[in-house]
Amino acid sequence: MVEAILILTLLSLLFGLLLGFAAVRFRVESDPIVDKIDAILPQTQCGQCGYPGCRPYAEAIAAGEAEINRCPPGGENGVLALADLLGRDPVPLDPELGEPKPKLLAVIDEQTCIGCTLCLQACPVDAIVGAAKQMHTIIASECTGCELCLPPCPVECIAMVPVTTETATWQWPLPIVTEPK
Amino acid sequence: MSRKLWPFHGGIHVDNDYKALSNTTPVQPAPLPAELILPLQQHIGAPAKPIVAVGDQVLKGQMIAAADGFVSAPIHAPTSGVISAIEPRPIPHSSGLMGNAIVIRSDGADRWIERPTSSDYRSLDPAQLREQIRDAGIVGLGGAGFPSFIKLNPGARTAVDTLILNGAECEPWISCDDRLMREQPQAIIGGARIMRYALQARETLIAVEDNKPEAIAALRQALHDVDAAGELELVVIPTRYPTGGEKQLIQVLTGREVPSGGLPLDAGIVCHNVATAASVERAINHGEPLISRYLTITGPAVTKPGNWEVLIGTPMAELLRLAGGAEEGQLLQGGPMMGVVMPSRAVPVVKTSNCLLLLPPAPTTPPHPCIRCGRCAEVCPVKLLPQQLYWHARAKDFDKVQDYHLFDCIECGCCAYVCPSQLPLVHYYRFAKSAIWAQEREKRAADLARQRHDQQQQRRAREQAEKAARAAKKRAALAADSDDAAATAKKAAIAAALARAKAKRAAATPENTDNLTAAQQAAIDAVDARRRTAQPVTPPQDPT
Numbered sequence: 001m002v003e004a005i006l007i008l009t010l011l012s013l014l015f016g017l018l019l020g021f022a023a024v025r026f027r028v029e030s031d032p033i034v035d036k037i038d039a040i041l042p043q044t045q046c047g048q049c050g051y052p053g054c055r056p057y058a059e060a061i062a063a064g065e066a067e068i069n070r071c072p073p074g075g076e077n078g079v080l081a082l083a084d085l086l087g088r089d090p091v092p093l094d095p096e097l098g099e100p101k102p103k104l105l106a107v108i109d110e111q112t113c114i115g116c117t118l119c120l121q122a123c124p125v126d127a128i129v130g131a132a133k134q135m136h137t138i139i140a141s142e143c144t145g146c147e148l149c150l151p152p153c154p155v156e157c158i159a160m161v162p163v164t165t166e167t168a169t170w171q172w173p174l175p176i177v178t179e180p181k
Numbered sequence: 182m183s184r185k186l187w188p189f190h191g192g193i194h195v196d197n198d199y200k201a202l203s204n205t206t207p208v209q210p211a212p213l214p215a216e217l218i219l220p221l222q223q224h225i226g227a228p229a230k231p232i233v234a235v236g237d238q239v240l241k242g243q244m245i246a247a248a249d250g251f252v253s254a255p256i257h258a259p260t261s262g263v264i265s266a267i268e269p270r271p272i273p274h275s276s277g278l279m280g281n282a283i284v285i286r287s288d289g290a291d292r293w294i295e296r297p298t299s300s301d302y303r304s305l306d307p308a309q310l311r312e313q314i315r316d317a318g319i320v321g322l323g324g325a326g327f328p329s330f331i332k333l334n335p336g337a338r339t340a341v342d343t344l345i346l347n348g349a350e351c352e353p354w355i356s357c358d359d360r361l362m363r364e365q366p367q368a369i370i371g372g373a374r375i376m377r378y379a380l381q382a383r384e385t386l387i388a389v390e391d392n393k394p395e396a397i398a399a400l401r402q403a404l405h406d407v408d409a410a411g412e413l414e415l416v417v418i419p420t421r422y423p424t425g426g427e428k429q430l431i432q433v434l435t436g437r438e439v440p441s442g443g444l445p446l447d448a449g450i451v452c453h454n455v456a457t458a459a460s461v462e463r464a465i466n467h468g469e470p471l472i473s474r475y476l477t478i479t480g481p482a483v484t485k486p487g488n489w490e491v492l493i494g495t496p497m498a499e500l501l502r503l504a505g506g507a508e509e510g511q512l513l514q515g516g517p518m519m520g521v522v523m524p525s526r527a528v529p530v531v532k533t534s535n536c537l538l539l540l541p542p543a544p545t546t547p548p549h550p551c552i553r554c555g556r557c558a559e560v561c562p563v564k565l566l567p568q569q570l571y572w573h574a575r576a577k578d579f580d581k582v583q584d585y586h587l588f589d590c591i592e593c594g595c596c597a598y599v600c601p602s603q604l605p606l607v608h609y610y611r612f613a614k615s616a617i618w619a620q621e622r623e624k625r626a627a628d629l630a631r632q633r634h635d636q637q638q639q640r641r642a643r644e645q646a647e648k649a650a651r652a653a654k655k656r657a658a659l660a661a662d663s664d665d666a667a668a669t670a671k672k673a674a675i676a677a678a679l680a681r682a683k684a685k686r687a688a689a690t691p692e693n694t695d696n697l698t699a700a701q702q703a704a705i706d707a708v709d710a711r712r713r714t715a716q717p718v719t720p721p722q723d724p725t
């Protein structure tokens with residue numbers, strides 16, 4: 001009887017120490033679910049969801065403050081992936097926040113640009129190169145198509161153009177077969 | 182032929198391979214077309230970069246586009262003429278998209294550029310050989326079009342065990358390699374020896390399927406004539422589709438399996454097509470870049486099937502006329518198993534075109550549902566489960582298709598060939614592969630954007646902190662100044678200087694004001710009056 005009590009006490013002490021050590025040693029700094037949500041979001045950093053970037057939105061979703069249908073660039077597939085991750089029911093995209101669009105690319109009309117640097121400050125991914133009173137240009141490979149550079153431009157020299165499909169990025173269509181019943 | 186051969190899983194034996202339609206007549210040179218279209222992307226890797234301008238006169242064999250990066254290949258003018266355009270043109274790609282191309286209007290003279298005099302390849306360093314092969318624009322002519330010079334580099338290995346020359350040509354209907362082996366066995370053997378030297382390969386095998394007895398005889402005779410030392414070995418392999426697949430051929434010849442996702446080089450093996458070997462021989466021994474190739478034009482809708490030596494860039498429509506092709510019908514580049522449908526007949530022949538197959542317009546019979554018979558799994562040479570791949574690809578479950586090793590699929594088409602429901606299985610796999618690649622591109626773009634956004638936020642936070650620190654430091658300095666004795670003395674000195682300057686200004690009187698005339702005095706008074714009443718004037722607006 002005494003032995004059993006002793007063994008159990010020792011065991012509980014041992015495991016308590018083990019757990020306590022693990023809690024300190026393998027401490028997770030941020031909520032891992034936020035990272036997982038953030039990995040699904042398209043990282044356009046466009047703010048259409050009402051949060052200042054993808055990560056704040058991911059944090060809001062993780063905290064249960066935001067619905068999962070507030071990301072138009074992510075599209076239906078994004079909502080489905082979030083629903084799958086979080087075990088929630090898929091909901092249609094919030095129509096107030098805009099329609100999902102094909103991927104766009106910002107292009108500066110370099111003849112019109114006055115070099116005001118306002119778009120540089122608006123770009124969330126530093127995809128615009130330029131300096132005061134120098135012509136600006138967009139690094140096409142870094143542009144996420146978020147359109148945040150459009151409102152600050154005083155001369156409206158930025159246009160959003162759809163990304164063209166090339167042979168390297170072309171996708172085979174799903175075969176359309178009508179199977180006989 | 183004492184060499185031991187190994188079987189590979191699956192595959193199919195085609196009873197009538199229709200090769201006899203095109204392989205009985207000698208190869209004829211195709212007439213010089215009026216216009217040649219040379220797409221900049223004819224190989225795996227980065228597209229070539231044009232080094233000529235519209236209006237330039239070019240000679241046959243002149244480099245017109247240079248390799249752009251390591252995995253790339255230059256392009257040469259197939260005939261002499263004038264560059265008439267550098268613009269997007271239809272290209273032989275299933276997408277039907279346009280691709281940038283250099284267009285040459287031929288002048289009919291077919292004048293060669295000065296070719297370098299041939300030197301013995303054994304006097305060259307393997308690295309120099311590779312450079313010459315790269316400059317000749319040689320890519321794998323078997324279908325994939327990978328720049329050959331890269332595959333002639335043993336890399337970290339000092340030598341490769343086995344160099345295999347692929348003369349299997351296992352796909353039905355195609356016979357261009359067969360004709361090449363019959364007509365130019367010396368060139369193939371010469372190229373094989375150059376490749377062997379570049380790789381320092383221990384043994385070199387030329388593999389030919391046993392349904393090409395004439396090609397085997399020709400190669401054997403040529404080996405007997407030129408290869409007294411027995412450096413090369415001719416291996417006759419059983420006819421079975423897809424033996425010509427690189428990994429299948431390696432398995433047949435060596436019994437070794439190339440690991441999933443690995444390269445043959447990992448197993449000490451390098452595989453080249455026989456046509457590539459012949460073009461290497463031309464480049465090294467004759468200084469001729471890759472500007473033409475043997476091409477089979479055949480199919481049920483062709484009246485005069487055969488093989489032609491065609492210039493790269495010849496429009497397919499002209500070649501089909503040559504072979505008596507019907508006006509209607511579906512044009513495939515490649516064979517019936519792996520060929521891809523051409524979007525139009527205006528597309529040109531490229532380095533990787535081995536066969537034009539013209540099929541009559543077929544009535545579209547809708548496929549039946551999968552009955553899960555499992556015959557596709559029996560014939561799959563990679564031992565995949567095509568049926569499972571089909572279900573998951575159709576459901577767009579891209580994680581699952583990768584679990585079933587979609588990317589080991591070589592798209593040989595055996596599964597679709599035997600499918601009793603006639604499902605377009607390979608099309609589903611191509612769909613899934615390109616969708617997964619697109620997802621990966623998106624993922625990479627998202628990761629890049631996240632990283633850049635994070636870095637921007639960190640930078641802004643750092644800048645703000647630095648600014649705050651600077652302001653705090655300045656404030657602290659000012660506060661420290663006020664109770665410093667030296668600073669007080671300095672302040673007193675500044676105040677004294679200010680007072681002196683003020684006194685000096687007050688003491689100054691206008692000079693040269695004596696003996697003024699009445700008119701001068703009146704003018705001065707008027708100016709003073711104006712000055713007193715004048716409003717400050719706003720500076721003029723910038724016209725911009």
